[in-house]
Amino acid sequence: MRKFTKRSAAFVTAGVIAVTGAGAAYAAWLLSGTGSAAATAGSAAQLSVSGITVTPAFGPGSTNDVAFTVTNTNAFPAEITSVSIGTITNAVADTVCADNNVVANEDADQPASLPTLGAAGSATDEATITFDDALKMIADPQNGCQGVNFTIPVTVAAVSAAS
Incomplete structure (x- = not known):
């Protein structure tokens, strides 16, 4: 051995x-590992439209501007893409002042500069928009329309502007 x-x-x-x-x-x-996660996407909240004003006061044949404030309550920025006026109403009988004495002006151009609103809580989550010549009173409104308050629904459309 x-x-x-x-x-x-x-x-x-x-x-x-x-x-x-x-x-x-x-x-x-040879080391390895695995894992998985589950998550649910949130839902977008409606933009808030408030403080709607009309200038000047309605008069026979007038065209009128609509100004309002839009607030984004979402956690992401939103780009406003259009503004529209809904069906205008008033609280008096049609025999006194029919709703169609004031109408959306179909010849009005969209506001020239529609904003992108920042995420909720940011310094830019709110903007005031003026929609020039958005409304008009017909040339021969009923006499009973003097002093009547009209309800003007304003709708804004927007898309996510997250990057």
């Missing part, structure tokens, strides 16, 4: 270390 020398012992030790080290290095490449 052969005797192990210091030299033989060194080769055997080096071989064991090499194999063990290679095994450890190989094991480092």
Whole structure:
């Protein structure tokens, strides 16, 4: 039987270390992990339209501007894309002053510069818009329309402006 020398012992030790080290290095490449998450998308809130004013006061044949404030209550910015006037009404009988004495002016151009509102709580989450010549009173309104208050619904359309 052969005797192990210091030299033989060194080769055997080096071989064991090499194999063990290679095994450890190989094991480092086999690490893995998995996971998953679930999330629900939020829902967009309606923009708030308030402070609607009409200038000047209605008169026979007048065209009138509509000014209002829009507020974004969403957590993302919103770009306003259009403004529209709904069906105009008043609280008096049609025989006194029919609703159609004041109508949306279909010839009016959209406001020239529609804003992008910042996310809710930001310094830019609110803007005032003026819709020039948005309304008109017909040229021959009923006499009973003098002093009557009209309800003017204003709708703004918008899209998300998140980047």
